[in-house]
Amino acid sequence: MTPRIDITLNVNGSDHDIRVEPRRTLADALRQDCGLTGTNVGCEHGVCGACTVLLDGEPVRSCLMFAVQAQGRRLRTVEGLANAEGLHPLQQAFTDHHALQCGYCTPGFLMLAVGTLERHPDIDDESLREVLSSNLCRCTGYQNILRAVRAVRDSRRLAREDAR
Amino acid sequence: MKPAPFQWHPASSLDEAVALLARYAPEDGRVIAGGQSLVPSMALRVALPAHLIDINGIASLARLEVEAGRLSIGACVRHAAFEHPVEPGVLGRLLATVAANIAHAPIRTRGTFCGSLANADPASEWCLVAATLGATLVAVSARGTREVAAADWFHGIMTTALAEDELLAEARLPLLATDARAGFHEFSRRAGDYALAMSLCTFRVVEGRMREARVGVGGVEPQPRRIPEAERLLEGERPEPETFARAARAAADAVDPLEDIRTRAAYRRDLVAASVRRSLQAACDDTH
Amino acid sequence: MSGGHASSLAPGQRHNGDADPRRRFVGARVTRLEDPPLVRGQGTYVGNLGFPNQLHMRVVRSPVAHGVLRSIDTSAAREHPGCRGVWTGQDVADIPPITFRPTSVQGLEPYRQYILARDRVRYIGEPVAVVFAADPYVAEDIADLVTMDIEALPVLLSADAPPGEFAPGHSTEAGVLRKQFGDVDAAFREAHEVVEVDVRVGRHSGVPMEPRGALARHDHSRDVIELYGAGKRPHAHRDAVAALLGRSPVGMHFYEGHIGGGFGVRGEIYPEDVLVCLAALRLGRPVKWIEDRRENLLACNHSREQHHVVRAALDRDARILAIDAKLWHDQGAYIRTHGARVPDMAMGTLIGGYHVPAYRAVGHIRLTNKTPAATYRSPGRFESTYACERLMDAVAERFGLSPIEVRRRNLIRRDQYPYPRPMEILDHPVELDSGDFPRLLDRTLEHLRWDDLQAEIARRRDAGECVGVGMGFFMEKSGLGPVDGAKVNVDTRGKVQVVTGSSSIGQGVETVMAQICADALGVDYADVKVIHGRTDMIDYGIGAHASRATVMTGGATRMAALNVRRKALEFAAAHMIEAPIEVLDIVDGKVVRTDRPGEPGIPLGRVAAALAPSPEVVAFGIPGLTAEGWFETAGLTHPYGIHTAVVKVDPDTGGVTVERFHVAYDIGCAINPMLVEGQIVGGVAQGLGGALLEEFVYDERGEPLSVTFADYLMPTAREMPPVEVLLTEDAPSPNNALGMKGAGEAGITGVGAAIAAAIDDAIGKPGAIRELPVTPQRLRAILAGRPAGA
DSSP, X not given: OOOOEEEEEEETTEEEEEEEOTTOBHHHIIIIISOOTTSOOSOSSSSSOTTEEEETTEEEEGGGSBGGGGTTSEEEOGGGTOBTTBOOHHHHHHHHTTOXXXXXXXXXXXXXXXXXXXXXXXXXXXXXXXXXXXXXXXXXXXXXXXXXXXXXXXXXXXXXXXXX | OOOOOOEEEEOSSHHHHHHHXXXXXXXXXXXXXXXXXXXXXXXXXXXXXXXXXXXTTOGGGGOEEEETTEEEEETTOBGGGGSSOSSSSHHHHHHHHHHTTSSOHHHHHHOBHHHHHHHOOTTOHHHHHHHHHTOEEEEEETTEEEEEEHHHHEEETTEESOOTTOEEEEEEEEOOOTTEEEEEEEEOSSTTSOOXXXXXXXXXXXXXXXXXXXXXXXSSSSSOEEOHHHHHHHTTSOXXXXXXXXXXXXXXXXXXXXXXXXXXXXXXXXXXXXXXXXXXXXXHHOOX | OOOOOTTOOOTTOOOOTTSOSOOSSTTOOOOOTTHHHHHTTOOOOGGGOOOTTOEEEEEEEOSSSXXXXXXXXXXXXXXXXXXXXXXEGGGGTTSOOOOOOOOSOOXXXXXOOOSSOOSEEOSTTOEEEEEEESSHHXXXXXXXXXXXXXEEXXXXXXXXXXXXXXXXXXXXXXXXXXXXXXXXXXXXXXXXXXXXXXXXXXXXXXXXXXXXXXXXXXXXTTTEEEEESOOSOHHHHHHHHHHHTTOOGXXXXXXXXXXXXXXXXXXXXXXXXXXXXXXXXXXXXXXEEEOOHHHHHHHSOBBOOEEEEEEEEEOTTSOEEEEEEEEEEEEESSOOTTTTHHHHHXXXXXXXXXXXXXXXXXXXXXXXXXXXXXXXXXXXXXXXXXXHHHHHHHHHHHHTOOHHHHHHHHBOOGGGOSXXXXXXETTEEEEEOOOOHHHHHHHHHHHHTHHHHHHHHHHHHHTTOOEEEEEEEEEOOBOOOSEEEEEEEEOTTSOEEEEESOOOSSSOHHHHHHHHHHHHHTSOGGGEEEEOSBTTTOSOOOOSOTTOIIIIIHHHHHHHHHHHHHHHHHHIIIIIOSSOGGGEEEETTEEEETTOTTSOOEEHHHHHHHTSSOHHHHHHSSSSEEEEEEEEOSSOBOOEEEEEEEEEEETTTTEEEEEEEEEEEEOSSOSOHHHHHHHHHHHHHHHHIIIIIOOOOXXXXXXXXXXXXXXXXXXXXXXXXXXXXXXXXXXXXXXSTTOOOOOTTTTTTTHHHHHHHHHHHHHTOTTOOOEESOOHHHHHHHHHTOOTTO
């Protein structure tokens, strides 16, 4: 073991003061040290995407970062999606479209979708499928995940058009 | 798959990074930028650096700009930066095409262009770009700065001219001529996977004939390179499918493919032929 | 607890227990009750659980595929300041090897695995030692310090090779299974044609997104060992693990939280599960073990690797007279909890939905120095369906008939059901319960717009594209019984709790049971909470596997709910409403009078409250609005289906794009069509993985090469075609009241066959595809006329 470092992680708007070894991955720090177990670990080598979180609004694989590298950045995890009024539209859409079965890949897909739609609200179907192919799911065969994300994209587009 | 212990040294300037590297390189110290290749190898405990010099906080290394006819790419420039053309010419468009083939979006958010060049995986797309276009790599250490041509950079699988106390601070790509065409093709098992073979081709079209053709092949040999046997068959010819096919076959014959229990040399040759032909066709069709 | 069978009706009660009063939820696409915590990131996967003072266990695994374990050096590990214990085989010498399920197959015992290797190691990845530390990172550091001296022995890596020595006196051919009916030799003598295929399925497996894990705690005050992270068959495995540890079953309880996918590979008894329980007991601290992905690919059950040589004897009209099958099953290094079930099922289901008058199958169970193999979704059936369908396609080619025509001539007709087959599978006699395969074929062709599809393919071929279509016909088996039980309870607020012995592996069992209960009882499904995977809450359970949960647990849930319904109506009629029971019903959770529709009813919660213990209540029956229900199935159910694939081949690279995939499936009665479709599409994804991408590859020393997701390739959203699902209910099962058949394996079973047939069609070479997965390299070699592997 190496000496631990005191760091502060800003997650979902709150600061977490933790003490970790440099080798502690961001995924493990979120889960163990911050107590936010919603982010799942599927492979620890950056392929499956189950550990996806948002780093300053962009989807990243938290198993490929060390916690010490995330200081001073804004992190968002699945626990930050729902609010007092209820579920995030994507969480509701996943439920409505049966886009999850075992749920293990779901937080990663949700954060990937949130980050993607926030930055590319008009993303086309083919590009969306390309982005969603970043993450692995073993239960659903992806069809319903694609439907759920498209549904939120489309309803937001309609809402923007109605607002004009 | 947790990494072995290491000490972490974040640097806030290039000078500081270089000094840390001089100090710790002899003690298994390495540079970490994007970490998208390094961290998995640490998780598998194949890489066991005792010290990591973290350059992500060095603002000057985020430089990405055209200067003196070349695109200068600092060590912290991410793959994602290239997803939209970074310069208005042929090069910018080519890099955007290539970037879309690199892994997946979340990897591209973190991984860096220079990191790929320092890592020198035979299946790295940027390495093929550097080798084919003739990049210049800028290596910095406490002993000074030196420039290495791409032709001298790649020494083998995951092996480069970079000394253990050197940091690859910048890569410079020559811009392509306004009458140049460029094409890229990669074959992999799934989208985003490492290439089993890939090809990058450029040529200028002068009075209906191909000039200054470059045919680069990667993912097939220990390092990417240009294939002169194929380039010779293009020089002065019209850009036509039969010519492309001849050049592609020559490239397939010229390579000495890596072979392992999963992938046979004969199959890699087939893929080289297909990739070269398709990238030449893509270059031919590349009208802006 | 009061209970009852479907056959006993309360006096005066004209309600027919075999027909539900309403179908408001059964058959509806209601959203899942499981989803809210999962989308919020509140899942209770075992990796998220922990106890104070717990230790982390890390397994040290053999780096050699076959050898004599001369010595293990744990001294450096013990000296690490964070080390809290190290065990090798000697430290657990009193624990017997892991058992397999009861079977009539003899002679498998010598091939069982000890929880830590003793004198020999037989596969890379085999547990040899375990270390304990307070932090998982440190545990991994300590594990790396353990070294061992192994004298290498020759490795055996193929089930086709001549058997070697497993141990002195025991060959690596653990057994030979035989099935036979009819006079096969006579049929082959009289045959007009004999057609043979020689085919292989590559080694692959379930690979769920959540790696395996377990957390055990010994509650000293009650002397109970609790295991968290259980799944699939909590009761059976609790009993088995307790026996291995020399404890009574009541001294162990298994708890199932959320599970990140099962697919048949999670929830079996692995060495690590036993070690975790033993460690909690002996070290006096909770012990947690979470494997990493490399370990999962190395040590979690593999599957599918079989070599089939199958011959058919045909008459001049291409009708099957007999089928003769030989199979070599690569079992890996040990026989695990499934015994010989996988080759048994492969042999028993090979002839699918075809009329086969005579059949012989011989299955060689061969051990190799690779990861042990066991069940993976549609075990044995993905493999044997592939073999049989390749054979049927070869028959079509020989006779100059279309693949569809050959099926028409040989599929069992509706009027031939129930169709007995004079053989056993898993020690059960085989009788196909119901079916109309020819009708499903008609409906499939219609749904596909077959003629238009053929015309489009012809057009595209003329334009130079390499496209084709192929089909795979399969018969499934589900609803494995024989009995299951459930308890239903209504509390004083009117909320319903169903306690089952089932298991949730992500398939939606909580929702499906709630739907069945809701309709049978007369409540809203959202008011029903389903408990599963808790050995401390129900004494018996069958878990969830073999696509049985809907049929068996659903049947039991329905019985229990009907029993609660009857109890509520009887009590209400006797003590709460002045009305004869014939005019009472339960609607929306209230007991109402059907002869006075306007009157407010009595909420079930009030009935439950009225059933609190009192002399009056005890005179009526057992207190509480609670009942058990037991369901016995008359036999397995046999759903069936057809998979159709449209593929495009890139002849220069051997790359295959699956453009379209169609699943037609007769499910008898779909409780929640949305969930069924989800199971099917997910199964197709896994099937495509097995057909085109996934393979556990070994080098000549037995070194596994597919140990990360960079090497073991699974489909992403990009590789998935649009999947169309045609669900039919033309042949409900007579073996349960709702006619249900299982669907967990419907999406996967025929994929290998359909893809192989489609690729043959695209490249215009019938029978070219013999081996799965069809990697681009293999396909390119076929197209280039090179030998395989060149």
